[in-house]
Amino acid sequence: MIKASSNAAGLPFLPANLLGGLLCLHRSQSKSGSMATTTMEPESAAETSVPQAKTITLAECQGHMSDKDCWLVVDGKVYDVTPFLDEHPxxxxxxxSNSGKDATEDFDEIGHSRAAKEMLAKYYIGDYAGGASRKASKAAPAVSGAEAASSTLSSLLKALLPILIVLAAVYYLQLTQQAKAAA
Ligand code: HEM
Known part of the structure; x- marks a missing residue:
């Protein structure tokens, strides 16, 4: 049985401690989550840097936006489609018009065939420094189990918090009534 203690103002500590403990737990979970991400970053960077892909910024892509020199981004990769301009169906x-930017959305909207997607490899010149594009960033949370678990815990705590506050209030009222009855 957990006993409640009171401070100088006669307020019970138990609900506050309970809530405080839960909040600390929540905070430490988030911290460990972010620590895990930062410590894992160099490893995954080392893994992906093995093939030594060139990283191309958006600014670089924007220097190639003409019918003589045309670069575009699809799914986090940069393509020099200059030789393909006249052949593109x-x-x-x-x-x-889709050069110098992330053309993933427009590329996908057309519903390009598998053959068209396979053609991309022919024009690949490097990875997009602007980060994973729409499709890639959607897939990322699905593979991160630790992050998913942390967000589940976070939403569970958010859902429980109002209930705990109500319980704490009821408990506090009971204690004050008991104190009044005893006086
Ligand atoms: C490097 C990038 C691209 C490649 C290799 C490529 C390749 C192709 C190929 C092979 C086709 C013939 C149809 C098919 O096989 O799906 C096609 C059609 C088409 N593409 Fe692309 N494409 C590229 C980028 C784009 C972009 C960024 C757009 C922007 C909207 C676009 C718009 C279209 C359109 C409108 C068609 C005609 C569809 C039709 O007539 O039904 N393509 N493309």
């Missing part, structure tokens, strides 16, 4: 202008 969707027209060279669609490629030029």
């Amino acid at each position: 969707g027209g060279f202008d669609t490629l030029v």
